[in-house]
Amino acid sequence: MSAPPEDGSRAGTTRIRVSAERPYDVLVGTGLLGELTPMLGEGVAKVAVIAPRALELTAEAVRADLASQGLEGIILEIPDAEDAKTAEVATFCWDVLGRSGFTRTDAVVGIGGGAATDLAGFVAGTWLRGVRHINIPTTVLGMVDAAVGGKTGINTPTGKNLVGVFHEPAGVLCDLAVLETLPRNELVAGLAEAVKCGFIRDTAILDAVLDDPDDCARWDSPRLREIIERAIRVKADVVSADLRESVGATTLGREALNYGHTFGHAIERVENYRWRHGAAISVGMVYVAELARLAGRLDDAGVDLHREVLGALGLPTTYAGGRWDPLLAAMRVDKKSRADVMRFVVLDGIGHPGLLEGPDPALLVSAYEEVSG
Numbered sequence: 001m002s003a004p005p006e007d008g009s010r011a012g013t014t015r016i017r018v019s020a021e022r023p024y025d026v027l028v029g030t031g032l033l034g035e036l037t038p039m040l041g042e043g044v045a046k047v048a049v050i051a052p053r054a055l056e057l058t059a060e061a062v063r064a065d066l067a068s069q070g071l072e073g074i075i076l077e078i079p080d081a082e083d084a085k086t087a088e089v090a091t092f093c094w095d096v097l098g099r100s101g102f103t104r105t106d107a108v109v110g111i112g113g114g115a116a117t118d119l120a121g122f123v124a125g126t127w128l129r130g131v132r133h134i135n136i137p138t139t140v141l142g143m144v145d146a147a148v149g150g151k152t153g154i155n156t157p158t159g160k161n162l163v164g165v166f167h168e169p170a171g172v173l174c175d176l177a178v179l180e181t182l183p184r185n186e187l188v189a190g191l192a193e194a195v196k197c198g199f200i201r202d203t204a205i206l207d208a209v210l211d212d213p214d215d216c217a218r219w220d221s222p223r224l225r226e227i228i229e230r231a232i233r234v235k236a237d238v239v240s241a242d243l244r245e246s247v248g249a250t251t252l253g254r255e256a257l258n259y260g261h262t263f264g265h266a267i268e269r270v271e272n273y274r275w276r277h278g279a280a281i282s283v284g285m286v287y288v289a290e291l292a293r294l295a296g297r298l299d300d301a302g303v304d305l306h307r308e309v310l311g312a313l314g315l316p317t318t319y320a321g322g323r324w325d326p327l328l329a330a331m332r333v334d335k336k337s338r339a340d341v342m343r344f345v346v347l348d349g350i351g352h353p354g355l356l357e358g359p360d361p362a363l364l365v366s367a368y369e370e371v372s373g
Contacts, residue, residue: 016232018148018168019240026148026172026232028225036062036109037069039134039171043105046072048097050120051111052080055138058111058178062136074100082273084112084119085154087163093123107170108133114146114277118161121152125167135172139182140190140224141278143174144197144231149239149257155273159333160265174228179219188217188313189278192260194231195309196285200256200345200353201234206309213312252345256353259345260285266330270323282315283371291367292346295356302350318373324365 013029027035040047047066051059056077063073076096078084108131110120117135124133135147153164179187191209198205208227209216215223238254264284268275289306292298307317331342342364344356 014229016229016236018236020150020168022168022170024169024171026174026236028143028174028176028229028232030175030177032173032175033061033065035171035173036065036134036136037071039173040071040107040132041170044071044107044132046074046100046102046106048076048093048100048102048106048108048123049073049111050076050078050093050108050116050123052084052116053077054080055111055116058136058138062109062111078116078119081113081115082155082160082268084115085161087154087156089119090123090126090154093119094127097123097127102127102131104128104131107131109136110134110147111136111138112142113137113139114142117142117147118152118164119154121150121167121169122154122164125152125165130167132170133167135169137172137174138178140179140187140228141193142190143228144190145193145235145257147172147174148232148235149254159330160268160273162333174232176219176225176228179224182219184217186276187219188315189276189282191216191227191313192278192282192285192310192315194227195313195315196257196259196281197231197234198309199285199306199347199350200259201238201351202230203351205230206305206350209309209312213314216313252353252355255355256345259347259353260288262331262342262344263287263327266327267319269330270326279316282310283317283319286310286317287319287367287371288344288346290370291344291359291363292348292356294363294366295346295359297354297356298347298349302347305350318371321369321372324368327368328364 013027016026018024049059049062059075066073076093078089108120108124110117124131137143137147150166150168152167153161156162205227215221260281264281267280286306289303293303310317341358345353346356348354
């Protein structure tokens with residue numbers, strides 16, 4: 001297995017730079033808590049530690065570390081998973097910040113999976129029009145996707161992440177040791193976003209999965225670390241070039257990171273978020289691969305590779321039939337749509353993403369039939 005590119009490793013810690021509007025580092029390694037205070041920078045007096053109840057001990061450890069550095073840490077307990085990403089939870093957090101006298105020189109730390117860091121980043125980005133925040137992802141999904149890139153948001157009854165702001169973190173700490181207690185199905189689900197990065201840019205990720213899929217699901221595997229670091233680099237490179245998805249209506253920039261997400265988000269919405277995000281995105285990638293094949297953009301071998309890689313990890317590649325109408329309704333309010341024109345990120349070959357705008361409705365139905373199980 002090839003070694004990942006070098007970009008600043010020190011004492012077992014890999015430092016990946018995100019060259020955005022306000023550049024920051026993503027650290028990957030173990031025992032990274034000591035890096036938190038330096039990332040916060042000078043002038044911070046109070047830190048809101050936002051974390052779900054299941055991570056109470058981790059939040060307390062962070063608060064104790066902050067106290068040892070003379071900083072006041074205030075823990076805000078939020079619901080687990082997507083239940084945290086609501087306007088009601090965000091309002092609760094704002095109220096705590098207000099009562100605690102948080103100023104523009106104070107900071108927020110988000111601990112948890114993608115939902116927790118999305119919510120924490122949204123709270124930080126909207127409090128006093130933006131305060132500093134650090135993400136400490138505790139899942140593979142959080143490390144390779146949600147915690148990096150500056151996208152924050154909450155859900156509404158009509159869709160996922162429809163309300164949000166772009167607010168870059170001051171840094172991200174990916175401590176691989178937290179994966180030791182992560183259930184295998186959660187770890188594998190998170191790998192779907194890493195596989196996405198393989199399909200849109202770094203095909204070495206796909207090779208690593210096919211070489212030994214079981215090893216990819218072991219928290220202390222060097223192979224898993226390589227996949228995580230490669231996926232982070234893909235996202236860092238893409239968002240550094242296009243932080244706010246502003247490259248244009250017909251040009252693909254950061255939007256490539258949404259590969260598989262239009263149909264995947266629709267599944268999440270129809271299932272009332274009972275499906276894990278990675279599982280939904282896995283099916284979403286197979287769906288859009290089938291759509292690209294029907295549109296003459298991707299060959300049969302490319303579609304087969306989707307099922308092979310995702311299936312090797314034990315991720316789903318089919319979805320129940322008979323639910324097309326609610327799925328289509330959910331896709332119509334996807335963030336990538338322009339006016340009434342639906343847009344899909346597709347592949348023009350493995351590693352070569354492109355856009356498919358306004359596809360024939362018959363193709364959409366046919367692609368659904370190909371993934372209906």
